[in-house]
C-alpha cells in the first residue's frame with residue numbers, strides 16, 4: 001500500500017487532543033446540517049445525496065481527509081476518518097463518503113500510477129469529483145467476476161456489461177469500473193456521463209444509502225483511463241477500508257439508538273412508572289450497552305490497524321469488526337423498536353431508519369457469516 | 382369431552398359443511414353471499430349458539446371448516462381482512478352484548494359488509510391500557526365522547542369501533558372504564574392516517590370531539606369496561622397467534638423459498654441448519670396451536686392464549702429477518718420502493734419477503750408487547766408474584782402519566 005498516506009505507528013485507543021477536536025467539529029457540523037428532517041428530505045426528494053452537506057464536508061477537508069497534502073487532501077489517517085464515519089453513522093448522513101472518500105480514493109491510491117493519482121485525487125479533495133466503485137456483477141455476488149467486460153479496441157478499450165449495487169452510483173461524477181479483460185482484472189476511471197452508460201437507481205431498503213445498477217453498452221475508454229498498478233490489490237485494499245469504515249459507521253448508529261432509547265425509557269411512563277424501571281426494559285438496554293462497547297473496541301482496533309498498514313492483523317481485525325458490529329447493530333436497532341413500542345413502527349419516528357441501515361449495512365460487503373468464514377480461513381480452522 | 386360427544390359434533394359439523402357446499406359451491410359463489418350462507422349454516426364461529434353464526438360445538442372444529450372451504454376453492458380471507466371484528470369483536474359481543482347486539486352486528490361483520498376497528502390504545506396508554514384518558518360523559522340516554530385514540534388498525538375503513546372510555550376519573554383506573562360500540566360515521570369522529578415503517582398506513586389516529594353514543598351501544602356495566610376489554614384482548618391474542626395453518630405455511634415458507642433460490646445448489650451447511658432450526662420451532666409451535674384448538678373450550682380464551690402469541694411474534698420476526706439474510710445483496714433492496722398508501726387490509730399475505738420483514742417488527746408490539754405477554758404468563762399462568770404496583774389503588778387522576 002505504498003501510495004497511501006505514510007503508515008502511522010499503531011495508535012492507542014485513547015483519542016489525542018486533535019482527534020477530540022475533530023470529533024467535536026464533525027459533531028457540531030452534523031448536528032446542524034444532518035438533522036432528522038434534513039436527512040428525510042434528502043432521502044425522499046434528492047435521491048439520497050445531500051449536496052449542501054457534502055459541500056460543507058469538503059470545506060472542512062473531510063472528503064479528502066486521507067488524501068495526501070500534495071494532492072490537496074489533509075494527509076490524515078484512517079484513524080481520523082473513522083471518527084468522521086462514526087459521526088456520519090449517528091446521523092445516517094446521506095453523503096458519498098463511503099463511496100468516494102473510502103472506496104474510490106483508496107482504490108486510486110493503491111492501484112493508480114503517480115500521474116493518475118495527481119490527475120484524479122485533487123478533484124475528490126476539492127469536491128468536484130465524486131467517485132463510485134462499480135465492481136460487482138448485477139446480482140452483487142462477492143465470489144463472482146465483475147459484471148463488466150473490457151475488450152481492447154484501437155488505442156483503448158470498450159466496456160460492456162452491468163454492474164450491480166453501486167453505492168452512490170446514480171449521483172457520482174466519476175466511476176471506477178472493475179472489469180475483466182483478456183489479461184485479468186482491470187479498473188477504469190470514467191466520467192459517469194460518458195456515452196453508453198445507463199444508471200438506474202435501485203429501490204433500496206435503506207433510503208439513506210442509495211445504490212444503482214449501471215449498464216455499459218459499448219463504452220469507449222482511453223488506455224490511460226486504466227489503472228497502471230495492480231488492480232486486484234487496489235480492489236482488495238478499497239474493500240478492506242470500506243469494511244472497516246462501515247464498522248465504524250455502525251458503531252455510531254449503535255451509540256445513537258442506545259442513547260435515544262435510553263432517554264425514551266426514562267421519559268415514557270406506563271403503570272405509573274418510567275418504563276426504564278421495568279427490568280425487561282432495563283436489561284435489554286444494559287445488554288446493548290455491553291455489546292456496543294465491544295463493537296466499539298472491534299471497530300476502533302480495525303481502524304487503527306488500517307491506519308498503521310498492519311496488513312496481517314487486518315486480516316483478523318477487519319472481518320472481526322464487520323461481523324460483530326453488524327450483528328450488534330441489527331440486534332440493538334431491533335430492540336430499540338421493541339422498547340419504543342407502537343411509536344417506533346411509524347414512519348415519522350427515526351428508529352426504523354436505523355433498523356433499515358443496520359440490516360442493509362449488515363449485508364453490504366458480505367454478511368457476518370461471510371466475514372466469519374474469512375476469519376476461519378485466517379485462523380486455519 | 383367423551384368420544385361419543387366428539388363424534389356427534391364432528392357429524393353435525395360435517396353435515397352443515399356438506400349442506401353449505403351443496404347450496405353454495407365455494408368456488409363459484411360470490412364471497413359475500415358465501416360468507417352469509419356460511420354464517421347461516423352455523424359455520425362462521427362454530428362455538429356460537431345456533432342462530433348466531435354457530436352450532437354450539439367446540440371451537441376446535443373451526444380450523445377444519447376453514448380448511449375444507451379453502452380446499453374447495455372458497456375464501457376465508459374475511460377472517461384477516463376484518464380481523465378486529467371477526468377475531469375479536471365477535472367474541473366480545475357474544476360475551477357481553479345483548480341479544481339485539483348479537484342479531485344486529487354479527488352477520489354483516491362476517492360478510493365484511495361492515496368492517497370493525499379497535500379503539501383501545503392512546504398516546505399515553507399502550508401496555509397500560511387501563512390508564513386511558515378518552516372521556517365519556519352521560520347526558521340522558523347518550524354518552525358524549527372526547528379524546529384521542531392511536532394505532533387504530535383499519536380505522537379508515539371501519540363502520541364500527543370497539544371503544545373503551547373513562548367514565549369515572551376519581552376511582553382506581555380499572556374501575557372507571559366503560560366499553561362502547563361506536564359508529565365511525567358519527568359526527569365528531571376524525572380518522573387520520575399514520576404512516577408506518579413500510580410506508581403504508583394500515584393504522585390511524587382517531588380523534589373524538591363531542592361524539593354522541595346512545596346508551597344502548599354500551600357493552601357491559603358502566604364502570605365495567607375493563608373486563609369487557611379483557612375479553613377482546615384474550616380473543617385478540619388467540620386470533621393473532623393461534624393459527625393452526627397447514628405444515629410449512631406462513632413465514633417459514635418464505636424462508637424455504639429463499640433458501641431454495643439462493644442455496645438450493647451450494648447447500649450451505651450453516652444456513653441449512655439455521656433454516657431447519659426455524660422450521661422445527663415453527664412446526665412445534667403449529668402443533669401447539671393444533672393441540673390448543675383441540676382443547677379449546679367455548680367462551681373467552683384464558684391467559685394461556687398468550688403463549689402462542691408470544692412465541693409466534695418472536696419467531697415470525699426471526700424467520701422473516703433470516704429470510705432477508707438468505708437473499709444476500711437482494712436483502713438490501715425494497716422492490717417497488719416505499720409507497721405511501723392506505724391499504725385495504727393488514728399485512729398483505731402476498732407481501733413478499735421484504736415487506737413481511739418490516740411488517741413483522743410490529744408482531745411483538747401489537748396486541749400486547751412480548752414483555753407484557755411474559756408478565757402475564759409468569760403471573761397468571763405460572764402464578765409467580767406480581768411486581769409491586771404504584772398505580773392500582775389510587776384514583777386514576779393521581780397516577781403519574783407521560
Ligand SMILES: Cc1cc2nc3c(=O)[nH]c(=O)nc-3n(C[C@H](O)[C@H](O)[C@H](O)COP(=O)(O)OP(=O)(O)OC[C@H]3O[C@@H](n4cnc5c(N)ncnc54)[C@H](O)[C@@H]3O)c2cc1C
Pocket residue numbers: 268270271275278279280281338339340341342343345465498499500501502504506507508509531532533534535584743746747748749750751752753756
Ligand atoms: C401495527 C400495530 C397495530 C396496532 N393496532 C391497534 C389497534 O387496532 N387498536 C388499538 O387499540 N391498538 C393497536 N395497536 C397498539 C398496541 O396495542 C400498542 O402499541 C401496545 O399495546 C404497546 O403500547 P405502546 O405502543 O404504547 O408501548 P408502551 O406501552 O409504551 O411500551 C414501550 C415498551 O415498554 C415495555 N413495557 C411497558 N410496560 C411494561 C411492563 N409492565 N413490564 C415490562 N415492559 C413493559 C413494552 O414492552 C415496550 O417494550 C397496534 C400497534 C401496532 C404496532
